[in-house]
Amino acid sequence: MWPNAIIFTCFLALRLRRCAADLCNWTGSGFAAAVDSRIVLQVRLRCTEGSVRWLYPGQALRVVLEPNLSSSRRTTVCIKPSPSLGGGSVFVERAGELELLVPDGRRPERQVFCFRADGPHWPALYLQVGPQGDGAWSRRTMGFRYELLGNRSHGGLRASCRPCDDTELLMAVCNSDFVVRGHIWNVSHDSERQTSLVDVLAVRVYWQRSGVFELQVSPSASPRSWRGRIHALLRCQVKPGDGEFLFTGSEHFGEAWLGCAPRYKDFLSVYQHARTARRNSCDFPLD
Numbered sequence: 001m002w003p004n005a006i007i008f009t010c011f012l013a014l015r016l017r018r019c020a021a022d023l024c025n026w027t028g029s030g031f032a033a034a035v036d037s038r039i040v041l042q043v044r045l046r047c048t049e050g051s052v053r054w055l056y057p058g059q060a061l062r063v064v065l066e067p068n069l070s071s072s073r074r075t076t077v078c079i080k081p082s083p084s085l086g087g088g089s090v091f092v093e094r095a096g097e098l099e100l101l102v103p104d105g106r107r108p109e110r111q112v113f114c115f116r117a118d119g120p121h122w123p124a125l126y127l128q129v130g131p132q133g134d135g136a137w138s139r140r141t142m143g144f145r146y147e148l149l150g151n152r153s154h155g156g157l158r159a160s161c162r163p164c165d166d167t168e169l170l171m172a173v174c175n176s177d178f179v180v181r182g183h184i185w186n187v188s189h190d191s192e193r194q195t196s197l198v199d200v201l202a203v204r205v206y207w208q209r210s211g212v213f214e215l216q217v218s219p220s221a222s223p224r225s226w227r228g229r230i231h232a233l234l235r236c237q238v239k240p241g242d243g244e245f246l247f248t249g250s251e252h253f254g255e256a257w258l259g260c261a262p263r264y265k266d267f268l269s270v271y272q273h274a275r276t277a278r279r280n281s282c283d284f285p286l287d
Contacts, residue, residue, distance in 0.1 A: 024050030026063070045146075053143040057088065057129045066122040067148060076149040077123050078114040080253045088142050093124040101125070102144075111193075112253065117148070145253055161236035164260035166270050172260040173271075174282035176248040178208035180226065181264055184240050194234045198258065200247060202226040206285065212256040232258040 024047035042062045043052070054061055065077065079090065081102055090102035092115050102113050117123040127142065164172060173179055182202030189196050205213050205226050213228035230247060232238045238258070246267045249259035262270075274280040 023047050025052070026050075027053040027055065029055040048148040049146060051143060051145045052127070053082075053141065054127060055141050057127070057140055057142050059129055061127040062093075063125045063127070064122055065117075065125070065146065065148060076114055077117045077146065078112050078149060078252065079125070079144045079146045080112045082141070082143045082145075084140065085142050085144065087129065087140070089128045090144065091126040091128060093126060094119065098126060114149075147252060149252075161233065164262065166274070169260050169262060169267065169270055170274055170279070170281050172248040173206075173246070173267075173284050176259055177251040178212060178256055179206040179246070179248050180204065180208070180213055180228070181206070181244060181246050182226070183244060185227075187238055187240050189234055191234065196232045196234050196236070196238045198230045198232060198238055200228050200230055202228065202247075203244075204287070209251050210254065212251060212254075228256060230256045230258045 024045060026043045026045060028041065028043070039058065040060045040062055041058065042064070044064045044066060045052075046066060046068050048067045052061075052063055079102070081090070085102070087104065089100065089104045090113070091098040092101050093099075099115075101115060115123075125146075127144075129142070180200065180202040181204040182200050185199040185201045187196055187198050200213070202213055203223065203225055213226040216225050216227055230249060236258075244264040245261050246264045247258065247261050249257050249261075251257070268286070271280060271284055271286075
């Protein structure tokens, strides 16, 4: 039984083979398992986000996430399995026990799995490979992307559907992964993922962590504009609206997620009052 095999490998401390990796990402093979099936490969990663790619997977891979953080520790870990993870399971190690996080079997390619990591030890993940047919293991690649989230990231990925209050809005324009001003082009809904997708045509990108919003290079695009997509929870019932909005939020696994999104004129009123009272959290460019 696989649970027995997992427990067996957990006690084989002398059989753990450590693997080389850069600070954020690891790519390696499971060929060692062909010599001794009891070998558990162990990897230590020291970034708050990155990827794991396991070629020719053996029986099990242990990944310890211990980022070098000068600030407070991150309290939530999220992983996004690769499409080829079918046939493998992911477990979270807590106090020597393994808890199932990602079950074996088919799963939506874009699904993300998260867990709390606020204990005294850095989180460890076990990638366990199920029984395979002859020769099937040699053709497989498994892996996942990971992110460690803190209070700052949670500010962008809102669990609540209520509008942001003034304090939350003033913090969002300072701490979000992206802040853009623009119009809602279209809204579509995905019942399987329980999300909505907001197409935004932006006239100003104040900042963004990556390239979610892309500059339109069409000669007819005047003045300059950017196009991007923002994800939101389906239950928040996001609808198209007229007028100009200020969109803020966080980026996770290359996707933008909606945080605060007031009408731009409403944000200006809040910000100007806060600046007059010297309560603004940061200086925001007004134009």
